[in-house]
Amino acid sequence: xxxxxxxxxxxxxxxxxxxxxxxxxxxxxxxxxxxxxxxxxxxxxxxxxxxxxxxxxxxxxxxxxxxxxxxxxxxxxxxxxxxxxxxxxxxxxxxxxxxxxx
Amino acid sequence: xxxxxxxxxxxxxxxxxxxxxxxxxxxxxxxxxxxxxxxxxxxxxxxxxxxxxxxxxxxxxxxxxxxxxxxxxxxxxxxxxxxxxxxxxxxxxxxxxxxxxxxxxxxxxxxxxxxxxxxxxxxxxxxxxxxxxxxxxxxxxxxxxxxxxxxxxxxxxxxx
Numbered sequence: 001x002x003x004x005x006x007x008x009x010x011x012x013x014x015x016x017x018x019x020x021x022x023x024x025x026x027x028x029x030x031x032x033x034x035x036x037x038x039x040x041x042x043x044x045x046x047x048x049x050x051x052x053x054x055x056x057x058x059x060x061x062x063x064x065x066x067x068x069x070x071x072x073x074x075x076x077x078x079x080x081x082x083x084x085x086x087x088x089x090x091x092x093x094x095x096x097x098x099x100x101x102x
Numbered sequence: 103x104x105x106x107x108x109x110x111x112x113x114x115x116x117x118x119x120x121x122x123x124x125x126x127x128x129x130x131x132x133x134x135x136x137x138x139x140x141x142x143x144x145x146x147x148x149x150x151x152x153x154x155x156x157x158x159x160x161x162x163x164x165x166x167x168x169x170x171x172x173x174x175x176x177x178x179x180x181x182x183x184x185x186x187x188x189x190x191x192x193x194x195x196x197x198x199x200x201x202x203x204x205x206x207x208x209x210x211x212x213x214x215x216x217x218x219x220x221x222x223x224x225x226x227x228x229x230x231x232x233x234x235x236x237x238x239x240x241x242x243x244x245x246x247x248x249x250x251x252x253x254x255x256x257x258x259x260x261x262x
Contacts, residue, residue: 024232037198038233041223066230093109
């Protein structure tokens with residue numbers, strides 16, 4: 001309960017943002033839930049930057065440039081090939097076997 | 103060649119290529135950071151009360167993140183001491199630590215560091231630290247190797 005009460009004092013925008021950042025030393029936790037030294041430090045640094053007037057988007061870009069995309073639970077949308085590849089392969093298979101079965 | 107044979111071959115090729123890249127990530131991906139954070143060279147060091155002198159460091163030096171609360175740091179400590187005896191300059195960055203615990207720790211275990219900087223997490227954040235200990239090998243101001251977790255003899259064999 002401790003983390004909830006201490007987090008409540010902070011900006012809700014910041015809390016929402018913490019939820020989207022992966023704790024790299026934990027298994028599947030975000031940094032809001034985690035109490036590791038890594039997460040505590042990251043929360044402190046992000047809060048400091050936020051209070052200095054940086055927007056969430058600027059902080060996010062900086063964080064990704066430092067830790068890479070695996071730090072964020074929200075991947076950037078340039079994975080079209082990855083998502084469409086199963087459908088492309090399926091169409092290819094249909095195309096190749098069309099004479100035998102259809 | 104039958105056209106249907108193309109499907110398994112194509113599938114296998116895609117799988118092989120993906121597996122190859124998954125198992126051998128490019129070195130740029132491993133160390134995104136190429137340079138040490140500027141704060142290392144502008145922050146006052148702890149025992150000497152001066153700023154890190156780049157000329158004193160030479161072409162090759164090591165930056166090591168440590169803390170007194172960190173047990174694996176104790177495990178790699180003898181290796182750092184051995185490297186100091188070989189004349190390698192090590193910058194120690196004390197990550198989120200209590201000053202009293204840290205000075206006792208240094209007095210008890212010996213000081214392998216040429217410079218020690220006490221960090222509240224700002225330098226660690228800029229360097230993309232995941233946890234202590236973490237060690238950076240720097241040649242001509244560029245990070246050439248980064249080891250997360252304690253050092254083993256094999257990692258530093260060539261410097262000893």
